[in-house]
Amino acid sequence: EFLIALSNFQHANGIAITGVLDRDTMLIMTQLRCGVPDLTINPNATTTTPEPSTLSENEKKLAKMQNPNQNDTDIVQTSVLLQRIILNSRRERRQRTKRSTLFQMYSTRSGWGLAFPGRTITWRLVGELLWPSSNNQFMTSNEVWFTVKLAFRMWSEILPRNFLEDTVSPVSEVDILLGFGTNRHNRCPVPFTTQGQFIQEYAHAWPLPQAEIHFNDRQPYTRSSSNYPISLLKVAIHEIGHTLGLPHSDDRMSIMNPYYKPIQGSKDTDELRTSDRNSIQNIYGSCELPFDVAFDWVRRERAEDGVYRWKYNSYFFRRQWYWLYENRHHRPRYGDPKLTAHHWLGIMQINDQHRKIDGIVHVRELNSPEGPTFFFKGDIFLEYDNDRSRAKIRDSAGNRYPRRIKDGFPGVPYPIDTVFYKADERIIYFFKNNLVYKFHWPSKRVVDVKTVSTTFPGWGGAAPLPSNIDSAYYSYTSQAYFFFKGAYFWKMAGNQERYLNRRIRIPNNSVGPRRRTSSTWRDICDVGETELVM
Ligand SMILES: [Zn+2]
Ligand SMILES: [Zn+2]
Missing domain, CATH: 3.40.390.10 (Collagenase (Catalytic Domain))
Incomplete structure (x- = not known):
């Protein structure tokens, strides 16, 4: 086909039809x-x-x-x-x-x-x-x-x-x-x-x-x-x-x-x-829409040499769409967004254009990618199998998914606003309106309920984290926790902030001033209602 196309191009331009990329053609x-x-x-x-x-x-x-x-x-x-x-x-x-x-x-x-x-x-x-x-x-x-x-x-x-x-x-x-x-x-x-x-x-x-x-x-x-x-x-x-x-x-x-x-x-x-x-x-202007979930998905992947390695990517979800964000290029993967239900197998049970995902959390061991990944929607949750890339049918105890939040996470209200996990504390933080529920993973119970603003105060003169946030996640690329609401995000102070501001005391879990999400995560843009499949 290439040769015919090239010959045709040469014919259309009135030059010698050689079928090769010669000097005249170039x-x-x-x-x-x-x-x-x-x-x-x-x-x-x-x-x-x-x-x-x-x-x-x-x-x-x-x-x-x-x-x-x-x-x-x-x-x-x-x-x-x-x-x-x-x-x-x-x-x-x-x-x-x-x-x-x-x-x-x-x-x-x-x-x-x-x-x-x-x-x-x-x-x-x-x-x-x-x-x-x-x-x-x-x-x-x-x-x-x-x-x-x-x-x-x-x-x-x-x-x-x-x-x-x-x-x-x-x-x-x-x-x-x-x-x-x-x-x-x-x-x-x-x-x-x-x-x-x-x-x-x-x-x-x-x-x-x-x-x-x-x-x-x-x-x-x-x-x-x-x-x-x-x-x-x-x-x-x-x-x-x-x-x-x-x-x-x-x-x-x-x-x-x-x-x-x-x-x-x-x-x-x-x-x-x-x-x-x-x-x-x-x-x-740039795309400034809020999203439902931000999530760094960590899993083991077997490389060509047969060795298992950690692999992680950042994902953003909005309604029925998701974007894989290429952190090193500061933009989503070319061709994104894609339909979540088509690429996250089994998630269509809880997600379509009318049902957004409330939160995703990976409850992983410290210094290991092992541990379950949960998707929350309304009063139910699913578990995602990171190795097989599909939603599980049953949990390890034989309970059939989807399960009720009140059965799997007793004491946690639903629907949740969002959720994230701190591996060093072994605490899942559930957000609901102005409250944060700390769920201790090993003992499977709520150990503390406090307001968002007291749990996440501001540092260096910044306001505390507001109520009703959209999303929260730990970024492996930035090695920091982020919170999102509307067109803005907040970064939890980490080692970097503590090192650069050694003279002031930065409280635990405190956040810096809010910034525009589009200034850091570019081009997470809606594309209409259809997915193009060639
Ligand atoms: Zn014309
Ligand atoms: Zn032109």
Whole structure:
């Protein structure tokens, strides 16, 4: 398939069909680019009207793309252009009654633009042409649809926005329209750029208020980035970035670089990198939703050499979703969240979109990963088998799961807010409203009930831990206990704080000032209601 795709690419570009990656082919690939001009206009930078003759082709095209009703010779001053775009968007608002009714102006260091204000952004694939065309024999229409859906999903994984395919509303009410065309296409005022037979432009996008993406149908697209010539996924992610408000980036590693970069090496991916995440979050903000459970899952894993080793990962749960958090990369695993019920076998008994998990605790021996892991929901609990990665049917005494909390943890109220375990004290801390129940694990009884604020006072002038917290866990990476409520977290003072503040007395179990969760755990973002399975 690769050879056919490559030959097709060579044929489409009018060069010798060799079926190998020769110099001509590489040259064309390195010049293949997005049709959106690279210029970013700073409304404060230009105060005089530039002479049309001094504008480069690039600048003329940009002006045209930002105001399609304008003639080439009638280039307006940038501040006027800005006003026209706003006026244009107001006109659009009247014409497109329900379509994201308002467009938000944003201004960042890299420029200004329009952004979608609503939490949900709708999209649709539209076509004047038959799809797939003869050029695009490598993808079925279903694969095209899936690839576009995946590209939107990848943006939603890092943004406080959801993307929803809308196939029923009138076209004028859909936020982002995507289509395929050749040369002059889709009533678009800008044809795709070619140089003779050579296709220079793989696609282009119109920013808001139009928010349209046009793929060049002469380009033989393929499904994944590991295949030459052109990955539709990579192009779709890039063009969606434009409709969301991103300009081009000079950074060769950025998805917003205008030139197509074939995937290089096994470590290379299509995923959005830190720089892309930062620039889009400058416009839309970062994900700040609370979560139900934070949990470091520790277990033994048999390595290839046959030796058992400890393994731990941080997990965050919200409603029916979970994220595996890659602490060393400061972001969730690529492709997360996943459905909890699909990947934590047996947990669907207590968890779906209407039933959040209340708490998870690993009651492990000191200096050992051994010990049971419990999931709590309402008045019941389950035990998870860490070695077999599934919920247990019965406990060691033969009691059938799920069991009642009042039977397994007598004296503990339910439903709980959250729970965590301190291995050195052998105490399970159960939280309920303003109270903490200390449950002594070896004797299986509640040994103390106190308020949250007296159990977890503040140190160094910080307020004590508040009531009704969402979640608590011990992080093996940070070697510290953390508490979460809403968009904030608190860190319990540990060896690090005691060492750095040797002159003051830091009370036991005391917490520092609250901080924004998103400042430490990035991009734990909702993605809508569906899971994508290829
Ligand atoms: Zn572009
Ligand atoms: Zn177009």
